[in-house]
Amino acid sequence: DTAVSQTPKYLVTQMGNDKSIKCEQNLGHDTMYWYKQDSKKFLKIMFSYNNKELIINETVPNRFSPKSPDKAHLNLHINSLELGDSAVYFCASSQGGGVWTEAFFGQGTRLTVV
Amino acid sequence: GENVEQHPSTLSVQEGDSAVIKCTYSDSASNYFPWYKQELGKGPQLIIDIRSNVGEKKDQRIAVTLNKTAKHFSLHITETQPEDSAVYFCAASINTGKLIFGQGTTLQVKP
Numbered sequence: 148d149t150a151v152s153q154t155p156k157y158l159v160t161q162m163g164n165d166k167s168i169k170c171e172q173n174l175g176h177d178t179m180y181w182y183k184q185d186s187k188k189f190l191k192i193m194f195s196y197n198n199k200e201l202i203i204n205e206t207v208p209n210r211f212s213p214k215s216p217d218k219a220h221l222n223l224h225i226n227s228l229e230l231g232d233s234a235v236y237f238c239a240s241s242q243g244g245g246v247w248t249e250a251f252f253g254q255g256t257r258l259t260v261v
Numbered sequence: 262g263e264n265v266e267q268h269p270s271t272l273s274v275q276e277g278d279s280a281v282i283k284c285t286y287s288d289s290a291s292n293y294f295p296w297y298k299q300e301l302g303k304g305p306q307l308i309i310d311i312r313s314n315v316g317e318k319k320d321q322r323i324a325v326t327l328n329k330t331a332k333h334f335s336l337h338i339t340e341t342q343p344e345d346s347a348v349y350f351c352a353a354s355i356n357t358g359k360l361i362f363g364q365g366t367t368l369q370v371k372p
Contacts, residue, residue: 255304
């Protein structure tokens with residue numbers, strides 16, 4: 148009964164390729180996020196969607212495009228991958244609505260660009 | 262924007278000892294302060310959180326304190342066990358759903 152699930156868990160690809168990471172949550176939450184964890188383990192928010200609407204878009208290159216087909220899914224598509232995109236990407240969800248509640252994180256997708 | 266500083270970056274304690282991790286934040290509007298534990302190969306998991314209208318919160322061996330005036334908050338783990346070994350992150354938020362994380366503390370509990 149995984150609450151937030153991401154696929155794939157590992158992704159190795161060459162520079163210049165386009166790849167997608169999928170995320171699904173079965174918690175009934177309204178809000179979903181993408182976070183990036185770099186090699187020094189620093190976690191930084193990239194995007195946030197609330198009921199399929201983009202509400203947070205940090206200074207992320209436009210090669211990164213999130214898509215939310217419904218409020219249970221938030222996918223991340225990355226074009227023209229670069230070496231610096233190598234990181235662990237975490238999807239998360241929470242029940243939004245003005246009063247902040249716990250964010251549940253997925254297991255992460257380790258992306259390696261070679 | 263909000264900035265969260267976390268110290269120490271690494272902490273090694275003997276089993277049974279206490280561990281304390283400290284964080285400071287910059288934006289006085291922050292009102293939610295969660296602590297996450299991340300085990301190897303896993304995603305962060307919430308262990309305790311505190312809101313700005315509370316000064317202290319305790320859950321078994323874990324406690325968090327908040328000093329709004331000084332803009333700092335701390336995690337206290339008592340009677341540490343080897344399974345407490347992990348990376349711990351503090352974070353701050355302003356009801357926006359945007360968590361700003363500290364740099365993380367790698368805690369090692371030696372048996």
